[in-house]
Amino acid sequence: MTEPSTGSDLASISTSATRDGDEWVINGAKTFITNGINADLVIVVCRTRPEGGRSAMSLLVVERDMAGFERGRNIEKIGQHSNDTAELFFDDVRVPNGNLLGEEGNGFEYLGFNLAQERLSMGITGLAASKAALGWTIDYVTQRSAFGQPVASFQNTKFVLAEMATELAVTEPFIDQCVMQHIAGTLSPAGAAMAKLWGTELQQRVTDRCLQLFGGYGYTTEYPIGPAYVDARVTTIYGGTSEIMKTIIAKEILD
Ligand SMILES: Cc1cc2nc3c(=O)[nH]c(=O)nc-3n(C[C@H](O)[C@H](O)[C@H](O)COP(=O)(O)OP(=O)(O)OC[C@H]3O[C@@H](n4cnc5c(N)ncnc54)[C@H](O)[C@@H]3O)c2cc1C
Known part of the structure; x- marks a missing residue:
């Protein structure tokens, strides 16, 4: 394209x-x-x-x-x-x-048909990548010490982990619902756009916050969180940018 x-x-x-x-x-x-x-x-x-x-x-x-x-x-x-x-x-x-x-002359119609599935799959991947990042981070902060105590013991760490876990818990049923609608053939273009918008923006937020909790090691390629952070950056751009997802959603709301 x-x-x-x-x-x-x-x-x-x-x-x-x-x-x-x-x-x-x-x-x-x-x-x-x-x-x-x-x-x-x-x-x-x-x-x-x-x-x-x-x-x-x-x-x-x-x-x-x-x-x-x-x-x-x-x-x-x-x-x-x-x-x-x-x-x-x-x-x-x-x-x-x-x-x-x-x-x-029907090329655009065919593209539209497949783009919804691609966007849903990117929402699913965003959720899965976020879960993986949270898991690596929980392991890391429980093993890493600073000021004589595990990084996991600081209130900031607990709050950040709790916020991310809550976002993942809220997102999963929504993505599951989109998958069920897709299987039933009822997922609208706006629904697929919501899944992509939310899942990929979540992936960026989560990988960024997780990397912060790794400290300097987060910025290396020695742990998977660094590559996951740069890999996440493109997900709100390809497959249609977040801005384009919002225009698709707005069109369905206003039509
Ligand atoms: C790693 C990677 C892999 C890719 N793989 C493929 C592939 O396999 N096949 C393929 O066809 N393409 C692929 N792309 C291209 C990708 O889909 C496009 O980069 C994307 O759709 C954005 O287009 P653009 O880069 O031309 O940005 P532009 O369209 O120039 O957009 C620039 C900025 O303007 C904003 N903007 C544009 N229009 C509006 C609007 N109406 N309202 C508000 N903001 C707007 C955009 O959101 C963006 O922030 C890939 C891109 C990358 C980086």
């Missing part, structure tokens, strides 16, 4: 595909594509009509060795080093019509 000049505003995508006999000819560029270096098949959101917003988009499957399809940099990131993040370039890439995924 994402292009160098277009991220949040998906309807402004400019990568184009024009029909030429039994083929489509793709021109444009994508960026920030997770696993784009490793992927053998890339589903590319293309504008198949020059005019129009959402109804001008289609999905085309591009295969690794197609002429004119090049990978650029594996973008260096501050975290999430376990996956690659790629630039992709399309220069007159000829794709057979059989590689058109679904119907021409």
Whole structure:
């Protein structure tokens, strides 16, 4: 989806595909594509009509060795080093019509269908990552001493742990409810956006507060909390930013 000049505003995508006999000819560029270096098949959101917003988009499957399809940099990131993040370039890439995924002009609708599941999964991951961070922190503060007593014995530590445990306890039934709605096919776009917004913002708050309780060791890669903190930072950006989640939620409230 994402292009160098277009991220949040998906309807402004400019990568184009024009029909030429039994083929489509793709021109444009994508960026920030997770696993784009490793992927053998890339589903590319293309504008198949020059005019129009959402109804001008289609999905085309591009295969690794197609002429004119090049990978650029594996973008260096501050975290999430376990996956690659790629630039992709399309220069007159000829794709057979059989590689058109679904119907021409319905690309945006298909994206919307899958984005809700992706957003819910990010909310679930946010909760799971927060739980892990809290567990590591409880272990650490009970073992680490300062001023002759365990860090866990300070009132501040107890209060911070209690606040985080409460936030996790409140979040879990909400995320469970979203999962049940998703299975039943009733989770709305706004519900999925709430799960993503809340779960990922929680993950950032919790990893930040946990890192503080590790002191200097939190800022190293010797304990998992440091990498978890930088990995968490992107979660309120990719898959749709927190600001975009709020616009989706507000739209449903006000409609
Ligand atoms: C590690 C990583 C992996 C990624 N993986 C993928 C991937 O696999 N596939 C893919 O397609 N994309 C991927 N992305 C791209 C990601 O989805 C975009 O970065 C994201 O959607 C934001 O787009 P942008 O970076 O262009 O920011 P912009 O859209 O330029 O936004 C800049 C700022 O403006 C704010 N903003 C924009 N519009 C509004 C508005 N209407 N109201 C209020 N605020 C607004 C945003 O919230 C943000 O704070 C990835 C990004 C990263 C960093």
